[in-house]
Amino acid sequence: MMQKPQFVTLEGVEGAGKSTQKQVVCELLASRDIPFVETREPGGSLHAEQIRELLLAPSETPPSDLCELLLMFAARADHIEQTVQPALARGHWVICDRFTDATYAYQGGGRALPAAWIETLERLVHPTFGPDTTILFDVPVDVGLARATQRGTLDRIESEDRAFFERVRASYHAQAASEPARYVVVDATPNADDVSQSLRETLTARWFS
Ligand code: Z5A
Numbered sequence: 001m002m003q004k005p006q007f008v009t010l011e012g013v014e015g016a017g018k019s020t021q022k023q024v025v026c027e028l029l030a031s032r033d034i035p036f037v038e039t040r041e042p043g044g045s046l047h048a049e050q051i052r053e054l055l056l057a058p059s060e061t062p063p064s065d066l067c068e069l070l071l072m073f074a075a076r077a078d079h080i081e082q083t084v085q086p087a088l089a090r091g092h093w094v095i096c097d098r099f100t101d102a103t104y105a106y107q108g109g110g111r112a113l114p115a116a117w118i119e120t121l122e123r124l125v126h127p128t129f130g131p132d133t134t135i136l137f138d139v140p141v142d143v144g145l146a147r148a149t150q151r152g153t154l155d156r157i158e159s160e161d162r163a164f165f166e167r168v169r170a171s172y173h174a175q176a177a178s179e180p181a182r183y184v185v186v187d188a189t190p191n192a193d194d195v196s197q198s199l200r201e202t203l204t205a206r207w208f209s
Contacts, residue, residue: 005088006207007130009099012137013169014158015148016188017195018097021137024196025095028203037087040097041075045082048075056155066117069107073121076100080126099131101175106157109171110164133206135199136176137188141165 008025010018022038029036043052051071055063063071076099087094100122107113141162148158176183184202188195 005091005093006132007084007088007094007096009096009101009131009134010137011098011101011105011134011172012188013139013141013144013165013172015144015146015151016137016139017147017192018137020192021135021186021188021195021199022095022097024199025135025203028200029093029095032208034093035091036093036095037083038095038097039079039083039087041079041099041102042072043075044079044084044096046078048079048082051075051078056157058156058159062156065107065111065113068111069103069113069117069121072103072107073125077125080129085129096131099134100126101131101134101172104175105168105171109167110160112167131182134176134179134183135203136172136183136185137195138169138172138185139188141169143189 010022010025012018026036026038041048042055043049051074055068055071055075062068084094084096100118103118103122104115108115108118145162145165148154176185184206186195186199186202190198
């Protein structure tokens with residue numbers, strides 16, 4: 001069995017079902033008495049949660065794209081220092097809803113900011129540290145948006161148009177293709193129970209066999 005605590009991130013377009021399937025990951029760990037911490041980005045620490053409110057609040061005057069990018073990394077710097085690294089040091093796994101791959105997907109793909117800007121900030125904020133496993137819940141944009149809309153009110157970034165989310169999805173596909181050892185890609189189109197079953201089998205094989 002794998003001994004070192006793992007940093008696990010969950011990614012996907014809007015409404016892919018990350019929050020729903022996060023419980024499957026947590027139940028898998030709990031059933032094996034593996035201690036873990038659940039967290040999210042933007043957020044996951046006191047100051048990062050305050051920045052999250054700034055980032056996601058609907059606004060008639062949205063922040064500039066660069067401001068949004070810098071705030072994502074400001075939140076991340078606090079989150080890593082206050083929550084993620086202490087948990088791993090205590091021997092807890094960390095299960096995190098979104099991380100830097102989301103910045104490449106949303107600010108890089110969606111907003112079309114230069115990848116070089118994101119790489120510079122990544123080198124500053126977490127030069128040698130990153131996820132051990134990233135689970136990408138892949139779903140066609142129309143399906144994800146329909147689910148998110150059905151669930152209720154959309155936040156500022158969730159209110160972007162379909163083309164934005166197509167660019168986000170394309171970025172995730174490119175990232176998964178360039179790091180196949182880190183990425184686990186799950187088809188999130190079937191019903192939630194079927195997605196859970198396939199996720200459970202894939203993660204059990206990856207971590208515990
Ligand atoms: N963001 C960014 O731009 N840059 C960054 O660096 C970071 C983040 C870190 C965070 O918002 C926003 O920040 C996010 C990206 C941006 N914005 N967008 N878009 P968030 O945390 O509030 O939202 P989210 O991360 O997008 O998650 P979500 O909207 O909660 O989606 P989800 O977790 O993938 O889906 P869900 O809540 O599990 O499911 C959505 C609904 O579908 C719900 O009613 C479920 O019951 C239903 N569902 C789930 N699975 C299924 C299946 N398989 N079939 C049918 N229905 C399903």
